[in-house]
Amino acid sequence: MTYNINDKGYYGEFGGAYIPEMLYPNVEELRQNYLKVMAEPEFQEEFNALLKDYVGRPSPLYFAKRLSEKYNTKIYLKREDLNHTGAHKINNTIGQILMAKRLNKSRIIAETGAGQHGVATATVCALMGLECIVYMGEVDIARQAPNVARMKMLGAKVVPALSGSRTLKDATNEAIRDWINNPVDTHYIIGSVVGPHPYPDMVARFQAIVSEEIQWQLKEKEGTTKPDYVVACVGGGSNAAGVFYHFLEDTEVKLIAVEAAGKGVHSGESAATSILGKEGIIHGSKTLLMQTPDGQITEPYSISAGLDYPGVGPMHAHLCKSGRAEFIAITDDDAMTAGLDLCKMEGIIPAIETSHALAIFEHKKFQPDDIVVVSLSGRGDKDLDTYVKHFNL
Amino acid sequence: MTYNINDKGYYGEFGGAYIPEMLYPNVEELRQNYLKVMAEPEFQEEFNALLKDYVGRPSPLYFAKRLSEKYNTKIYLKREDLNHTGAHKINNTIGQILMAKRLNKSRIIAETGAGQHGVATATVCALMGLECIVYMGEVDIARQAPNVARMKMLGAKVVPALSGSRTLKDATNEAIRDWINNPVDTHYIIGSVVGPHPYPDMVARFQAIVSEEIQWQLKEKEGTTKPDYVVACVGGGSNAAGVFYHFLEDTEVKLIAVEAAGKGVHSGESAATSILGKEGIIHGSKTLLMQTPDGQITEPYSISAGLDYPGVGPMHAHLCKSGRAEFIAITDDDAMTAGLDLCKMEGIIPAIETSHALAIFEHKKFQPDDIVVVSLSGRGDKDLDTYVKHFNL
Amino acid sequence: MNRINKKLQENKKLLSIYFTAGYPNLKDTVGIIEDLEKNGVDMIEIGLPFSDPLADGPTIQASSTQALKNGMTTDVLFDQLQAVRKTVSIPLVIMGYFNPMLQYGVEAFCKKCAEVGIDGLIIPDLPVDVYNEQYKAVFEAYGIINVFLITPQTSDERIRFIDSLSKGFIYMVSSASVTGSSSGFGDAQTDYFERIANLELESPQIVGFGISDHKTFTQATTHAKGAIIGSAFIKHLTSNGPENINSFISPLLRP
Amino acid sequence: MNRINKKLQENKKLLSIYFTAGYPNLKDTVGIIEDLEKNGVDMIEIGLPFSDPLADGPTIQASSTQALKNGMTTDVLFDQLQAVRKTVSIPLVIMGYFNPMLQYGVEAFCKKCAEVGIDGLIIPDLPVDVYNEQYKAVFEAYGIINVFLITPQTSDERIRFIDSLSKGFIYMVSSASVTGSSSGFGDAQTDYFERIANLELESPQIVGFGISDHKTFTQATTHAKGAIIGSAFIKHLTSNGPENINSFISPLLRP
Numbered sequence A, B: 001m002t003y004n005i006n007d008k009g010y011y012g013e014f015g016g017a018y019i020p021e022m023l024y025p026n027v028e029e030l031r032q033n034y035l036k037v038m039a040e041p042e043f044q045e046e047f048n049a050l051l052k053d054y055v056g057r058p059s060p061l062y063f064a065k066r067l068s069e070k071y072n073t074k075i076y077l078k079r080e081d082l083n084h085t086g087a088h089k090i091n092n093t094i095g096q097i098l099m100a101k102r103l104n105k106s107r108i109i110a111e112t113g114a115g116q117h118g119v120a121t122a123t124v125c126a127l128m129g130l131e132c133i134v135y136m137g138e139v140d141i142a143r144q145a146p147n148v149a150r151m152k153m154l155g156a157k158v159v160p161a162l163s164g165s166r167t168l169k170d171a172t173n174e175a176i177r178d179w180i181n182n183p184v185d186t187h188y189i190i191g192s193v194v195g196p197h198p199y200p201d202m203v204a205r206f207q208a209i210v211s212e213e214i215q216w217q218l219k220e221k222e223g224t225t226k227p228d229y230v231v232a233c234v235g236g237g238s239n240a241a242g243v244f245y246h247f248l249e250d251t252e253v254k255l256i257a258v259e260a261a262g263k264g265v266h267s268g269e270s271a272a273t274s275i276l277g278k279e280g281i282i283h284g285s286k287t288l289l290m291q292t293p294d295g296q297i298t299e300p301y302s303i304s305a306g307l308d309y310p311g312v313g314p315m316h317a318h319l320c321k322s323g324r325a326e327f328i329a330i331t332d333d334d335a336m337t338a339g340l341d342l343c344k345m346e347g348i349i350p351a352i353e354t355s356h357a358l359a360i361f362e363h364k365k366f367q368p369d370d371i372v373v374v375s376l377s378g379r380g381d382k383d384l385d386t387y388v389k390h391f392n393l
Numbered sequence C, D: 001m002n003r004i005n006k007k008l009q010e011n012k013k014l015l016s017i018y019f020t021a022g023y024p025n026l027k028d029t030v031g032i033i034e035d036l037e038k039n040g041v042d043m044i045e046i047g048l049p050f051s052d053p054l055a056d057g058p059t060i061q062a063s064s065t066q067a068l069k070n071g072m073t074t075d076v077l078f079d080q081l082q083a084v085r086k087t088v089s090i091p092l093v094i095m096g097y098f099n100p101m102l103q104y105g106v107e108a109f110c111k112k113c114a115e116v117g118i119d120g121l122i123i124p125d126l127p128v129d130v131y132n133e134q135y136k137a138v139f140e141a142y143g144i145i146n147v148f149l150i151t152p153q154t155s156d157e158r159i160r161f162i163d164s165l166s167k168g169f170i171y172m173v174s175s176a177s178v179t180g181s182s183s184g185f186g187d188a189q190t191d192y193f194e195r196i197a198n199l200e201l202e203s204p205q206i207v208g209f210g211i212s213d214h215k216t217f218t219q220a221t222t223h224a225k226g227a228i229i230g231s232a233f234i235k236h237l238t239s240n241g242p243e244n245i246n247s248f249i250s251p252l253l254r255p
């Protein structure tokens, strides 16, 4: 079995491009070009130079000494929080903005949940001097205010999504509508491994740099390219796709995907797609999603805006269904506690999304000589208000 | 002439240790040990490992293409904003916490203005499991709220300084008082190249990594280790000390120090010490400071909390008086405009402190083939409110 | 012969109306269908509401949200349509997104359509290729016509491919947009309408998106066989309720 | 002979009082000095207020801030003291931070002190070594005694060095703290007092910091020659104004 995409754009039975005809030319243009463009030496050169000099890659692989002692195992944190703009999201937006330029697009749209992807998109648009419109759910605009301010400073227009649960799913709908309305000059920078083929694969490839680095960094530190476990939180799944990528086919490396259980998986306020979801179509992709028996998409809930999404990318649907990755759901409370714990133990304030992944250590026991790499997908500056309120600091 | 410190702890006529006898044992202990400890291979190893794996060094030297085009010169940005915690300040706190551990101190105090040094100190204390108390002016607590929240999350106690202008100077007074009251178990992590000898030199040495990197990074990019200009904002001067350090004695490299003019150098609301200051003693050091004819220290003003200090470190007093560095004062408005300009042109939101340095390009003309390295000393996440209000975003 | 094909043979420009099932009230569906036919409408698209109608503008979105709140589901819709063929004879098409159909089961869905007398389906997010490879056989087994969309961006080559798969009419999206976006047609549309006419496709075309009144209906049908009105009719329902359909339709047909 | 040295020869425990010049009101300075002498105080430290008194606790800080607001400056203080020796004969010491003196000019400052009859200076932030290397000659030229501080952390070796430079008394800081911090003395202080006594220094010691009443005065002067009260007196001034100095001093001396 392969865990990568096939040439029809599917991971196992998941994926594809379930898009209205209005989007066909755009998506098809991208599908025909993305691999070719990415393979161009000049593209690679420009991409890698920006990752190095602008984003600050490689991001460190940091051995968390005190955390490791506490949980009696070897914990490495892959420090995507140190990237420019503060999360893994920028790896993808750098790649996509270069793609958009090669496709002669002059106008960029994006959806955002936590605002990290919005900021990362606004950032690369400023860098390239392109117009930028970011759709963001009204609820997320309120709970991720610092990122809204950042997008505005970067010159992006932030448009509130007012329908549905007014979170990431609805922002994505609005972005797709914009794209339908602007089919010629506009590139849609999707922020995760979701959406119609070739987006999941393209985004995963741009994020794959993360696991590529983990391999040589671990080699330097532990003499092996293989961790025992790789742990990542999953909203749409781009972060997990990035840290899993180069380990997908090597089943000696165990993959753990952490989802948001919200107030509890069966509380009715959750975003644990792997448990609550069924096969279906969301945002142009066949995948697992939370839905009513009738096929209406359910409004998810998580304290973390970036995980508050009723689907997962098709890669993850496949990893889940095939058993390749273990899926674990972490509640709001457990995530928050793990986040604060990292602050106090290691001096790193994680994004609440990331805190879900960190909670793994209270939920699963590892062996003393296990090498566990956790993706520190983002920093928590955007979440200070939520943390402060939660803990009455 | 030398621009470095002499063995009595002076830069030219500036420096020394004008401290109450109560601080003598602490400062003397430090003076006797700091060079020895820093020279130890294990210290170097631990310091460098943390800078690499925890802080994320080397920080990129980024060629700012669009900015360079706009100003028709070659502008490189030294990306200290990408460091863990978001500014150059952490270079110093990593060094000092290792020093404190070797001196068997269990309790750490610090002053902070912008909150960056407070966060950087709280961070390394969390990392090492040490108690941390940060003094911060009441005015700064209000205008740098995100950093206050960060310190609390990191487990530090933030104590408001209520005297004087309730900014950085007063926070420093409070920290010194704390140290007087706790002479045995406590190390005071000063956040800039200020204070009694050996602090200015010790902090400068910890920050010197920045110019060390600039040398080899520039060699890679331009084939020379020497920029034509190095530009940095100066509050106490640690950022400038770091980027100047390895160029101090090479007068082919022109040094530009940018101070905060506030509402105008002669408006009565300014922090432009090099123009408004006279020789005197502040916080244990003989240096330039803003004062009344009577020797009372003047309350400074700047929109930027980190530059809102009535003195400069003795190294900078010497660089100023000797003419080795050019000192330029930038108003609030000009700094803010330069900051927003960087957002829109390069996708980087700078700290307001840093924005002062960036304003240099509107104030001084460079040649097309000049290589101008600007220290991007910190990111602007802490300043979003101030920017948003200033520009009505 | 399918009612759609029969209707397409009539020597007239066809007026087709879209509305969202279960809107404004859950039980309005059949009444609206009957009234539309009585008022001279040629064909009806019954919208099966979806939580995330990403090809629709605010008007149809809002009507879908309300319909779902009212309790509309796939089962309820089929229940309501159970006896529709006792009173209605014009072609009926269900327009909906693919996920609800997938959950119902595509075959079960087609079967049920056939049972209650639905003639065709418009599924914006079921791409032509997926239909062709996976679902064509089922649709044909139950005699359900699948209606494909084309847009001004669709290449001639692709249009011919779509034409070759079409068994009824081609849904010609007037401009690149979600529903309810544009008002009136400009030169770009005219060029597009003429370009398509010149292709001399096998399938007749019915224009949708942006048609709201007699003028745009006339413009749209200069070259095409008919036109579909959606958002404008939903707005009418929102303002006037389901009782006064005549006041919307009659000025369209007899201005 | 300097008034300080003369006073130190008296066979009694000396009570020295600190207050901030210009506090509570700008013109209170001389009146307070006169009253203190009248009430039996042996020596007075006149605080020259400073904007950033980093060795002082909140009480003295606040009095300094107020004094500066009242208009106290170095010039004003010397003006006020111009005629003080007409009415006051006990030793007078100015206690202040170094920067205002530096701005005045250290030599000019010493000269002025000598002119108005100031006997010594206590400058917490002028370190012994700097004094020794740069300012000793000037102080001695004008007959101004510089008073050095020692603390419980000061090593014996350093204390002996300080002793060797002292021309008057050593200011023995009772505990490691800023002014106004502790209340009462514990074992640590007693040990420290005894340790210093055992060093049998040349210079007499006067204890400061943490003395507020007859009890602490007695404790402090068991081994030392005298004690200085600062914050407690400032608090008294704040509460009772400059008129009732007797009510503070007399219970100290005659409980």
Ligand SMILES: Cc1ncc(COP(=O)(O)O)c(C=O)c1O
Residues within 6 Å of the ligand: A087, A088, A113, A114, A115, A116, A117, A191, A192, A193, A233, A234, A235, A236, A237, A238, A239, A240, A305, A306, A307, A351, A353, A354, A377, A378, A379
């Ligand atoms: C820090 C961080 N981690 C994780 C995520 C989840 O997204 P994804 O699963 O696509 O990585 C987000 C989304 O905003 C994020 O900001």
Ligand SMILES: Cc1ncc(COP(=O)(O)O)c(C=O)c1O
Residues within 6 Å of the ligand: B087, B088, B113, B114, B115, B116, B117, B191, B192, B193, B233, B234, B235, B236, B237, B238, B239, B240, B305, B306, B307, B351, B353, B354, B377, B378, B379
């Ligand atoms: C980003 C940044 N730059 C510069 C400064 C000024 O301090 P220094 O001159 O010591 O570098 C500060 C102080 O907080 C700061 O946060």
